[in-house]
Amino acid sequence: xxxxxxxxxxxxxxxxxxxxxxxxxxxxxxxxxxxxxxxxxxxxxxxxxxxxxxxxxxxxxxxxxxxxxxxxxxxxxxxxxxxxxxxxxxxxxxxxxxxxxxxxxxxxxxxxxxxxxxxxxxxxxxxxxxxxxxxxxxxxxxxxxxxxxxxxxxxxxxxxxxxxxxxxxxxxxxxxxxxxxxxxxxxxxxxxxxxxxxxxxxxxxxxxxxxxxxxxxxxxxxxxxxxxxxxxxxxxxxxxxxxxxxxxxxxxxxxxxxxxxxxxxxxxxxxxxxxxxxxxxxxxxxxxxxxxxxxxxxxxxxxxxxxxxxxxxxxxxxxxxxxxxxxxxxxxxxxxxxxxxxxxxxxxxxxxxxxx
Amino acid sequence: xxxxxxxxxxxxxxxxxxxxxxxxxxxxxxxxxxxxxxxxxxxxxxxxxxxxxxxxxxxxxxxxxxxxxxxxxxxxxxxxxxxxxxxxxxxxxxxxxxxxxxxxxxxxxxxxxxxxxxxxxxxxxxxxxxxxxxxxxxxxxxxxxxxxxxxxxxxxxxxxxxxxxxxxxxxxxxxxxxxxxxxxxxxxxxxxxxxxxxxxxxxxxxxxxxxxxxxxxxxxxxxxxxxxxxxxxxxxxxxxxxxxxxxxxxxxxxxxxxxxxxxxxxxxxxxxxxxxxxxxxxxxxxxxxxxxxxxxxxxxxxxxxxxxxxxxxxxxxxxxxxxxxxxxxxxxxxxxxxxxxxxxxxxxxxxxxxxxxxxxxxxxxxxxxxxxxxxxxxxxxxxxxxxxxxxxxxxxxxxxxxxxxxxxxxxxxxxxxxxxxxxxxxxxxxxxxxxxxxxxxxxxxxxxxxxxxxxxxxxxxxxxxxxxxxxxxxxxxxxxxxxxxxxxxxxxxxxxxxxxxxxxxxxxxxxxxxxxxxxxxxxxxxxxxxxxxxxxxxxxxxxxxxxxxxxxxxxxxxxxxxxxxxxxxxx
Numbered sequence: 001x002x003x004x005x006x007x008x009x010x011x012x013x014x015x016x017x018x019x020x021x022x023x024x025x026x027x028x029x030x031x032x033x034x035x036x037x038x039x040x041x042x043x044x045x046x047x048x049x050x051x052x053x054x055x056x057x058x059x060x061x062x063x064x065x066x067x068x069x070x071x072x073x074x075x076x077x078x079x080x081x082x083x084x085x086x087x088x089x090x091x092x093x094x095x096x097x098x099x100x101x102x103x104x105x106x107x108x109x110x111x112x113x114x115x116x117x118x119x120x121x122x123x124x125x126x127x128x129x130x131x132x133x134x135x136x137x138x139x140x141x142x143x144x145x146x147x148x149x150x151x152x153x154x155x156x157x158x159x160x161x162x163x164x165x166x167x168x169x170x171x172x173x174x175x176x177x178x179x180x181x182x183x184x185x186x187x188x189x190x191x192x193x194x195x196x197x198x199x200x201x202x203x204x205x206x207x208x209x210x211x212x213x214x215x216x217x218x219x220x221x222x223x224x225x226x227x228x229x230x231x232x233x234x235x236x237x238x239x240x241x242x243x244x245x246x247x248x249x250x251x252x253x254x255x256x257x258x259x260x261x262x263x264x265x266x267x268x269x270x271x272x273x274x275x276x277x278x279x280x281x282x283x284x285x286x287x288x289x290x291x292x293x294x295x296x297x298x299x300x301x302x303x304x305x306x307x308x309x310x311x312x313x314x315x316x317x318x319x320x321x322x323x324x325x326x327x328x329x330x331x332x333x334x335x336x337x338x339x340x341x342x343x344x345x346x347x348x349x350x351x352x353x354x355x356x
Numbered sequence: 357x358x359x360x361x362x363x364x365x366x367x368x369x370x371x372x373x374x375x376x377x378x379x380x381x382x383x384x385x386x387x388x389x390x391x392x393x394x395x396x397x398x399x400x401x402x403x404x405x406x407x408x409x410x411x412x413x414x415x416x417x418x419x420x421x422x423x424x425x426x427x428x429x430x431x432x433x434x435x436x437x438x439x440x441x442x443x444x445x446x447x448x449x450x451x452x453x454x455x456x457x458x459x460x461x462x463x464x465x466x467x468x469x470x471x472x473x474x475x476x477x478x479x480x481x482x483x484x485x486x487x488x489x490x491x492x493x494x495x496x497x498x499x500x501x502x503x504x505x506x507x508x509x510x511x512x513x514x515x516x517x518x519x520x521x522x523x524x525x526x527x528x529x530x531x532x533x534x535x536x537x538x539x540x541x542x543x544x545x546x547x548x549x550x551x552x553x554x555x556x557x558x559x560x561x562x563x564x565x566x567x568x569x570x571x572x573x574x575x576x577x578x579x580x581x582x583x584x585x586x587x588x589x590x591x592x593x594x595x596x597x598x599x600x601x602x603x604x605x606x607x608x609x610x611x612x613x614x615x616x617x618x619x620x621x622x623x624x625x626x627x628x629x630x631x632x633x634x635x636x637x638x639x640x641x642x643x644x645x646x647x648x649x650x651x652x653x654x655x656x657x658x659x660x661x662x663x664x665x666x667x668x669x670x671x672x673x674x675x676x677x678x679x680x681x682x683x684x685x686x687x688x689x690x691x692x693x694x695x696x697x698x699x700x701x702x703x704x705x706x707x708x709x710x711x712x713x714x715x716x717x718x719x720x721x722x723x724x725x726x727x728x729x730x731x732x733x734x735x736x737x738x739x740x741x742x743x744x745x746x747x748x749x750x751x752x753x754x755x756x757x758x759x760x761x762x763x764x765x766x767x768x769x770x771x772x773x774x775x776x777x778x779x780x781x782x783x784x785x786x787x788x789x790x791x792x793x794x795x796x797x798x799x800x801x802x803x804x805x806x807x808x809x810x811x812x813x814x815x816x817x818x819x820x821x822x823x824x825x826x827x828x829x830x831x832x833x834x835x836x837x838x839x840x841x842x843x844x845x846x847x848x849x850x851x852x853x854x855x856x857x858x859x860x861x862x863x864x865x866x867x868x869x870x871x872x873x874x875x876x877x878x879x880x881x882x883x884x885x886x887x888x889x890x891x892x893x894x895x896x897x898x899x900x901x902x903x904x905x906x907x908x909x910x911x912x913x914x915x916x917x918x919x920x921x922x923x924x925x926x927x
Contacts, residue, residue, distance in 0.1 A: 045885075071870070074599040082392070082780045088790060102602065125704070176585035178600030213585045229480065231495065344601045351596075352413055355586050 020276035029188035031048065034220055039285050040082060042277070044073045048305040049298070057292050063285055072135040073099060073181055081106045087277035090286040093293070095132055095273040098184055098312050101340040104131060113285055114310035116294035117314070124271055124311045132273035132315055135293050136274055136308040138355040139239040139328050140185035141260040141267040145226045146347065148233035157234060160193055163206060170210035173224040173232035176355070178347050179215045185268035186236045193265050196342065207354055227258055239267060240307060243324045247304075256324050272308065366834065367749070370742040374805070377739055380787070381390045381798050382766055383771035392780055393608035399603075399725035408609040408742070410434030419611065421589035424579070425505070427664075428511035432568050434536060435512055435667070436519025437561070442660045443520055445529035445644045446653070454661060456623065458668050459517040463856075463866035465880035466577025468902040471508055471887065472671035473500070473582065475678045475899070482674050490807060502584030510578045515568045522567075526560035528641045561630040570621040574614065574768045576866055590614040594770045608702035611773045620769025626760045630752065672906060679899035701900035704893070718901055721882040724793075725862055732861035733854045737806045740853060743805075744812035745838070763809055766802040774799075775870035793876050799867040804857040811856055815849030816842060852919045855912040865910060879905050 036058065041047075046066060057303050058065055068089050071078040077099050080092055082105065095103050103109065106299060111130035117125065117133060142163075144156045158165055163172055173201035175183030176260045191199045212232060221237055224230035227245070242256035249257075261267075274293050290297055299310035317325075388484045443455065461469060465532040477500050484496035500506045534556065538548040576591045588596060590610050597607040648657045681697050693855075705718040708807050741761065750756045765772075778799075782789045789795050819842060827837045843850075865880040872881050879901055886898035 072599065075600070075870075077780055078599060078776060082776055083783065083790065086783050132474070179585070215580070215585050221481065256921070271630050344603050347601050348413070356413075356416060356588075 005123055026245060036062045037282065037285055038064045038066060038089070039289060040066045040089035041075060041091045041098060041289065042087075044076050044094035045069050045071060046306060047094060050301050050305060051263060053297055053301045057289070058295065059121050061285060061288055065289075072179075077103055081305055082107055084108050085279045087279045089277060090280040090282045091274060091289050093135065093272070093274045095275065096181065097269075097271045097273075097336050098127055098181070098188065098277055098339050098343070100132055100273065101336045102125055102251075102343075103275070103295050104129070105340070108278055110278055110280075110283065112276055112290055114287070114290050114294055119313065119315065121296070126271065126281055127273070132275045133294070134271050134311045135274050136299075136302050136311060137271045137304070138308045139267045139269050140182045140189070140236065141184075141239045141262055141328060141332060143225075143235050143237040143260050146257055146259055147234040148226050152234050156259065157261060159261075160190060160202070160266055163211075163234070164202075164209055166209070166212050168209065168234065170212075171183050171232055172209075172234045173212045173220045173230070174206075174208065174236045175215060175217055175220050176213050176215050177350060180217055181270065182217050182236050182238070184347075185270055187346065188334055189266065189268040189332040192268075192334045194238075196346070199346075200349060203350065211354075213354060236270050238307065239328060240303075240309070240321070242326075243318075243320045244307060246324060247318065247320045260326060262326045262328040264328070264330040266331050267331045269328075269331040271311070289348055306316045365428065365471045367746055368755075369745050371755065374743045374759065374763070375737045377801075378762060378766075382769075382774070382802055385774060385781045386704065386769065388606050388781035389773055389777035390452075390490050390612070394646075397605035404605045405609055408606055414610070416592055416595045416611070417588055420571055420587065421591075421614075421617075424507060424511075424589060424644060425569050425575075427507050427564055428515070428572040429569045431508055432512050432515050432519060433561070435664070436516045437523065438660050438772050439516065439520050440524035440527055440665055442657050443524040444530070445455070445532075445645055446659060447647050448661070450516070452917040453914065454518065454664065456910060456917045457662060457672075458520055459913040459916075460672065460906060460910045461513050461516045461668065462515070463859040463863040463913070464906060465883070466510075466581060467884050468675070468863075468878060468905060469513060469671070469867055469899065470577065470581045471902055472675040473506065473510060473513075476674040477772050482677070487819040501582070502586060504587070505583040507575075507578055510582050511572050511575065511670070514578070515571055516668075517562075518571075521561050521566045522564045523557065527557060528644055529639055530556060530644065531639045534840045540735065541795070551848045559628055563625060566621055566625045566628060570618065570764075570768060573617065574770075575620070591702075591770055595772045596771050598776065607773065611770050613770060615765070618765060621768070622761045622764035625764065626757055627830055630757070639666045672704045673897060676903045677904040677908065679896065682896065701893070702897035704897055705900055705904070718882060718897060721877050721879050724902070725879040728793075728796050728800065729858045729861040731794075731858040732800040732804055735797055735801045736808045736857040737850065739801065739811055740805055740808035740857075741850070744809045744816055745842070747809065747813045748768075748816035760809075762818075763806045763922060767806060771799075771866035775867060777870060793872075795862070795871045796868055796878065797860045799871060800861040801857075803864055803867070804860040807860060808853040811853040812846065812849055815846040818843050825869050852916045855916050855919075859912040862905060 007227055035328075047069060049067075054065055057063065058172045070079045070088070073094055073096055074091075076094055079088060082104075089106075092109070097190065104127060111129055111131050112133065114133055117130065121136060122198050124137065126132070126134070138139040142157065146156075154167060157165075157168055162168060163272065175184055176188040189197075190202055193199075194202045212224060214224060217237070218238055220235050221241075222228045224232045225235045226233040235292070239260045239262060242258050242260055244254045245258050246253055276283060280286055294312060296312065296315055299312045299315045300317075302310060309317075309321075370597050382838075394401045396403065399407070400869065412725050443451065464472075473481075475481055477498050478498045479499075481496075481498075483740045485497050487493065487497050488495075500509070502606050518609045535548050536550055539545070543551065559829070573589070574591050575589065575597070579587050579589055580595070583592075594607050594610045594614070597603045597610065679697050679701055680697060680699060680855060682700075705722070743763070747760060768891070778795060779790050782795075789798070823841050823845075824837050827841050832840060862878075863880060863915075864878075865884070868878045868881050869884060872878055877885070883898045883905075888892045
C-alpha cells in the first residue's frame with residue numbers, strides 16, 4: 001500500500017520534471033542582458049537549413065533561433081490565422097502563391113520593405129504591400145522515366161493533351177491536390193490551360209485513361225514512379241528533380257535518368273514567401289531574419305536543403321543545376337486572388353469528379 | 357451501497373475533478389473552435405448547416421462512414437466471436453500470450469500498423485517478394501494498397517481484441533450448467549447455442565460491437581493512409597476540409613455531425629454495458645474452462661488459435677523482420693539490393709547522434725515519449741481513480757451515467773478540430789499552453805481516461821460493501837476506508853490501468869502530430885517523419901522504432917493480462 005503511494009508520487013514527480021524544461025510557449029519578449037534573444041520561426045514541415053548558416057545568424061545577432069514546424073503549408077497557415085494577434089512565432093516562412101491572398105486577406109503580417117527586395121525580379125513580387133516577401137521558387141512539372149520510354153520506343157509526352165492518348169494509358173501518377181502542394185500546382189496548371197469551365201472534362205479524360213492519384217509527393221515519387229520500382233513512368237514532380245537524381249546518383253551518372261516536360265503552359269511556378277507575424281515583440285530581430293533569408297548565404301544554402309531555387313539573381317548554384325536544370329519558358333499563370341476565391345470550389349469539384 | 361445517500365457532496369466534489377478537466381481541456385477548446393468556424397460562415401450558421409446537409413457529397417461521406425464501420429464491425433465479430441469462444445471455454449498453454457498478442461495492435465499507432473501491412477503485403481512486402489520469386493513475376497501480384505480491403509483488414513486487426521476481451525470475459529464467467537441443462541433436455545448443440553448461449557451473450561456482444569463500430573466510425577489514419585485518396589469518412593473529410601480546403605464552417609458542421617453520432621453510440625454503449633451488470637449466475641473461470649479433450653475440440657481450438665496467431669503475428673513479425681534486413685538502397689541509388697541482415701538501424705537509435713537535426717534524434721524521442729507517457733499515466737490515474745470510484749458506487753444514478761458517456765466523447769472527436777481549438781482558446785495566461793509540451797500528456801489523458809476508468813470500475817465494484825461498512829463501523833473515515841480497503845484490493849487493477857494509459861500514450865499519433873513541439877517529438881511522430889523521407893536508413897529507422905514500440909506495447913499488454921488473471925482468481 002505504502003509502496004503504491006510512493007510509486008504514484010514518483011510517477012507524478014517524474015511527470016512534472018519531464019514536462020517542465022520547456023513550458024515557455026510564446027516568444028520571449030524580454031532579452032536578458034547576458035543571454036541570446038530568442039527568435040521563433042514558424043515553418044512548414046519541409047523547412048531545412050544547414051547548421052553553419054543558422055549559427056552564423058545566431059552569432060551575428062546574439063540570437064537563439066527556434067524553428068517551429070507547424071505541419072504542411074495548409075496546416076501552418078490555419079494555425080497562424082487562428083493565433084492572429086498572439087502569434088505562435090515571430091516570423092512565418094513557407095507561404096506559397098496558392099495561399100498568398102488568403103494570408104494577406106487575414107492580415108497576419110507586418111509590412112517590411114526589406115532593402116534586398118530591390119534586387120529581386122519583379123515576377124516574384126506578388127504582394128505590392130510587401131507584407132509577404134518572396135524567398136524561393138520551384139516549378140512543378142511532369143517528369144518521366146527516360147529509360148522506360150526508350151525501351152518501349154515511345155515518345156515521352158510533350159503536352160497536357162498527350163496524357164489523354166491511348167499510348168499513355170495507365171502511365172501517369174499524380175498527387176491529391178487537397179493534401180499535396182505539387183498536386184494542387186498540377187491541378188492549377190490544368191485550370192490555367194483548359195479554363196475553369198473545361199478542366200473537369202480534361203480530368204474525366206485522365207480518369208478514363210487510368211490516372212492514379214496518391215496522397216503525397218513522397219508516395220508518388222518514391223513508390224509509384226518506375227524509377228523507384230513502381231509501375232508509373234510519368235509523375236508530377238519538379239523541374240529540378242532530374243538534376244537531383246544526378247546529384248544523388250551512386251554510382252555517378254553522366255546524364256539524368258529522368259526528364260521534366262517543360263513545354264509552355266505545362267508547369268506551375270510555386271513561389272514561397274516569408275512574413276513577420278503581427279503581434280511579435282521582436283520586430284527588429286525578425287526584420288534581420290528576413291534580410292538574412294534574402295542574403296546570398298541563405299539563398300545559396302536553399303537548393304540542397306529544400307530543393308528550391310533562390311529568387312535572388314546571381315547566386316552560385318551547383319554544376320548539376322546549371323547543366324541540367326531546364327527552366328520552363330512560360331509557366332501556367334493564374335491570379336493569386338482568383339486562386340483564393342475559387343480554391344475551395346475547384347478542389348471540391350475535382351474531388352467529386354476524380355476520387356468518388 | 358452505503359456511500360449513496362450519506363455524503364453525496366463528496367461524490368460531487370470527486371466528480372468535479374474529471375468534469376473540470378473535460379470542461380477546460382475538451383469542451384472549452386471545442387466550443388471555441390466551433391464558435392470561430394461558424395462566425396466565418398458567410399451565409400450564417402443556419403444556412404451553412406442547411407447547405408451541408410442538402411449536399412449529396414456530405415451524405416456520401418456520412419454513408420461511407422457508416423458503411424465501412426458496419427462492414428468492419430461484422431468482419432471483426434466474425435473473427436472475434438469464435439476466438440472469444442475458445443478463450444472463454446478452454447485452457448491451453450500460451451493463452452495469456454495469445455491474449456496479449458491480439459491486444460498489441462490496439463495501442464499501436466496507425467502509421468506503424470500501415471507500415472506492418474506494407475511490410476507484409478505491400479508492393480515490396482514479403483508476400484509479394486515471395487510470390488514474385490516463386491512464379492518469376494516482374495510485377496507484385498497482391499495489390500492491397502489503397503483499397504477497401506486494406507481498410508477492413510486493418511480495422512479487424514485493430515479491434516478484434518475488444519471482442520475477445522469483453523465478450524470472452526463475459527462468456528468465460530457464464531455458468532455452463534445453463535447450456536448443459538439445455539443439452540440434457542434434448543437440445544442439439546446448435547439449438548443450445550442459438551437459444552441459450554447467444555441470448556445470454558447478446559448484451560455483451562452488442563456492447564462490444566458498438567464500441568468496435570464507434571472506433572471504426574471515427575477511424576482516421578487507417579482510412580487516410582491505407583485507404584488513400586479515394587476514401588473519406590467524416591473524420592478524414594474534416595481533416596481535408598480544414599487543411600486542404602480551408603472550409604472551417606463545413607468542417608465544423610461535419611465535426612458536429614460526428615460528435616452527435618458519437619454521443620448516440622456512447623449513450624447506447626453506457627446503456628448496454630449497464631445491462632451487463634445485472635446479476636447473472638456467474639462462475640469463476642476455473643469452473644467454466646477446461647483443457648480441450650476430444651479430438652474435435654482439439655482441432656477446433658488448434659485451428660482457431662492458428663488462425664489468430666497467423667493474422668496477428670504475420671504483420672507484426674514482418675515489421676520486425678524489416679527492421680533487421682536491408683532491402684532498399686540508399687537515397688539516390690535505385691533498384692533493390694540483396695536482402696542482408698543488419699543491426700545498424702538499432703545502432704543508429706542508440707548512437708544518439710543528432711542525425712539530421714531537422715528530424716530529431718531517435719534516442720531522445722524515446723526519452724520524450726517515456727516522459728509524456730509517465731505524465732499521462734499519472735494524470736489519468738489521478739482523474740480516473742475518483743471517477744471510477746464514483747461510477748462503481750452508483751452505477752445507475754443519472755449523473756454517473758452522464759459522466760460515463762461524457763468520458764467516451766473525446767474518442768469520437770476529430771483530433772484536427774480539437775487541436776485547432778487548443779490553439780484558439782488556450783492562449784492566455786495562466787492557460788497559454790499552445791506550444792507547450794504539457795499539451796501532449798493533456799491530450800493523451802483525454803484518450804486514455806475512458807480506458808483507465810473502464811479497467812478500474814469493475815475492480816472497485818467487486819469489493820464487497822460489507823468490508824467498507826466494517827471499516828467504517830470500526831471508526832475509519834471515508835478517505836481512510838478508501839486507503840485501507842479499496843486501494844489495496846484494487847492495486848492490481850491500478851497497475852493494469854497504469855499500463856494501459858502508458859501504452860496508449862506511447863502509441864498515440866493523431867493528437868501528437870498536431871500539437872507536439874518539433875524539438876520534443878514522440879516516437880510515433882518521429883516514425884512518421886522518417887517514413888516521409890526517402891532512403892534505406894530512414895525506412896530502417898522507422899521500422900526499428902516501430903519494432904521497439906511494438907515490443908514495449910506487447911510487454912505492457914502481457915503484464916495487463918497477467919494482472920487480470922490475478923483478479924479473476926479472486927472472483
